[in-house]
Amino acid sequence: MDFVHAVLFAILQGATELFPVSSLGHAVVVPAVLHWGIDQHGPGFLPFLVMLHLGTAIGLIAYFYVEWLTMARGVLGLGYKAENASARALFAKLVVATIPAVIIGAAFKKPISHLFGTPLIACIFLIVNAGVLLLGERLRRREAHQNGISYRDALIIGLFQCLAFLPGISRSGAAIVGGLQRGISHAGAAKFSFLMGTPVILAAGVAEVPKLIHEHQLHALLGVSLVAAIVSGIVAYASTAFLMHYFKNHDDWALKPFAIYCAVAGAGSFLFLEAGL
Template structure:
């Protein structure tokens, strides 16, 4: 087994931690950046699946740590609701469940069919440009709709936001970007949309990692490479936490055009990748 460069794995971990939460497509960057920099990333190698699983678990852990107070509050609300007393926390918890199910089912159904897109560098670059256009649409929706918080979210809108996550199956399209745009379309303000998007991401990213964990037992990975992979997971988690910290403050401090910088970046990055591809 040809072992990959430790530096490249560490850089990929940082890239994953940042791009999973920023609305700029982690899958797209995991293909475009190694391709543009001519890194050796064999996606069929025995080490690659464990590496991706560990990165996802690191990101999910970061989200759980950052939002642990929110999850604790939601679980307490769910417990209180068992006594027959309805409350907003229990309602939000079940909306997150409802929003998670559709994307999870679509992901399981179409995951293998979409895998062949991972080798299409130019197509992924084009999708990244489309992702930028989607973010611009999100900003325009924010200006057209009345601003509300999560208490105004309906069950139908929760399903739509949850379905939007499935767009991330296409490399180049961002899960967080799609849910942010769907949330803005539902009339939520930037801060509420970001909070709901990141809470909604936690079970999806966690499930993506846990479902693959049993497969790790079948891979005989050398000890030194295993240590690098585990450290990569820690790096992904640290940068995911920092990204969440930054983005929550970014969306809380911007009333208009909060998605525009990321839209411009995606369109420029995609266009550049097309030119050199």
């Protein structure tokens, strides 16, 4: 992978990981449509993507540093009593929301791993993602959620997040849809989704870094991967800032434009690839 493609991948990752359009789906489809000639089944492709996820996680931590600092102080008992209790409750809810992904990911990682590098299947699931977003908007609970996110809400959002194990289904989009079904606003669900996803994305990146360093065939990718990770983090920070503002101001229909985009992009890319263009 050359430097230009690596930077383009970083920009793509930094935006699509947070936007409800599936970063993995785009990472599979875009190189195929644009004929970048990248071996998506090669040993360096997945670790490179995970390095971009590492950059994205750092961008998220930078944006929500106040929340993470407050949670750290609360867990360590360094804040005021009420502040500690609230911070510990939020941390516990994030743990509860993460449990389904850990269990389901461990059970189904191998059976579905072969789908990750299949552009046509990713195109189909981009269309499915559009349906998930539209259905989520249509079936959302309209009554106001008065008491914040409960442990039950966190678990249900975590279960919805697991839809993203299918390439083309957005993790953030699925989590936001889960929040909407619990009567949580787009902005509230998005913030919880971004906080929930940060440790998972960070842990996956940290786990793959040794492969980039120690495996001979991946060593050459380390330098460009680090640059790409930085770019991804910057784009992720900007994307998060935009989305939090957007969701606060478009609570009635916020997911619909992304659903339309996914439907058009998925169908158009599928037809393009099938035609051999």
